[in-house]
Amino acid sequence: MKLTYFPIRGLIEPARLMLELAGARYELETIPVELWPGPEGKQRFLRTTPFGQLPVLQDGEFVLCQSQAINRHVARKLGLYGGTLEEAARVDEVTEVASEMLRDLGLTCWNPRFHEVRAEHRATMRQKLELLERYFLRTGASAEHWVLPGRYTLADATMAFALESLWPVQPGLLEEFPKLRHAMTAFFAAEGVRRYARGDRRFRIWTTPSAPFGGKPEETHHWSD
Numbered sequence: 001m002k003l004t005y006f007p008i009r010g011l012i013e014p015a016r017l018m019l020e021l022a023g024a025r026y027e028l029e030t031i032p033v034e035l036w037p038g039p040e041g042k043q044r045f046l047r048t049t050p051f052g053q054l055p056v057l058q059d060g061e062f063v064l065c066q067s068q069a070i071n072r073h074v075a076r077k078l079g080l081y082g083g084t085l086e087e088a089a090r091v092d093e094v095t096e097v098a099s100e101m102l103r104d105l106g107l108t109c110w111n112p113r114f115h116e117v118r119a120e121h122r123a124t125m126r127q128k129l130e131l132l133e134r135y136f137l138r139t140g141a142s143a144e145h146w147v148l149p150g151r152y153t154l155a156d157a158t159m160a161f162a163l164e165s166l167w168p169v170q171p172g173l174l175e176e177f178p179k180l181r182h183a184m185t186a187f188f189a190a191e192g193v194r195r196y197a198r199g200d201r202r203f204r205i206w207t208t209p210s211a212p213f214g215g216k217p218e219e220t221h222h223w224s225d
Helices: 010-022 067-077 085-109 114-139 154-169 178-188 193-198
Strands: 002-005 027-030 056-059 062-065
Touching: 002 010, 010 067, 010 154, 010 193, 056 067, 062 067, 067 085, 067 154, 085 114, 085 154, 114 154, 114 178, 154 178, 178 193
Parallel strands: 002 027
Antiparallel strands: 002 056, 056 062
C-alpha cells in the first residue's frame, strides 16, 4: 500500500497508526504544501480523485480518496474491524465520535481567534469528555479497548489519536479523565505503535505551519520513555 499526503499527522494518522500496529509494509509519499498549487500538486491528483484532494491510498491497482474511506479500508484489510455486524457498528460509532472531536480540533486550531476561543473550547470539551468517559464505562470492552476485549480496532486508533491531539491544545484537561487517558496511553504503548510514536518517522506537527496552532513541534505531543 502507498499513502500520499502532506508531511503532517492530520487526516491520515489513524491509518498510519493501524499500519504500524499491524506491522504492515507501506510506502508514504509526502507532497510539500508549497508545491500543492502547481502541477505536482492538486492538478496531478485530479486525474485520479473526484476533487484532487489528499490523502490518497493506492492499494495495488485500487486507488481510494477521502480519509474516512481510507481508514476503514485499511482497518478491514488488516483485520482491525469488528467480526460481527454489531461489533462493526460499535467500531463505527466510536470512530465517528473521535472523528467529530478531530474536526472540532481542526476548526479550533485554524480559527484566527484561536487564543480568544481557547477557553470556551476547553469548557465545551470538558463537558464532552465527561459524557465520553461515561459512555466508555458503559460500553467499553476493557480498560484498554473500546470495542473488542484484548484487540485493537479502528475505533481505538482514531480515539487515541483524537485524545492525543487534544492534549497540547488544552493542557491538563485529559488528566481529569483518567480512564480515557489510560486507554489512550495503552494504545500508544502497544507494540508497533510504541516504536512509531517514539521514532523519527512520525511527523512532528499536527497540521501545516500556517495554522494559528498545531503547526509547530512544540504544539503537538511527542512520546518518550
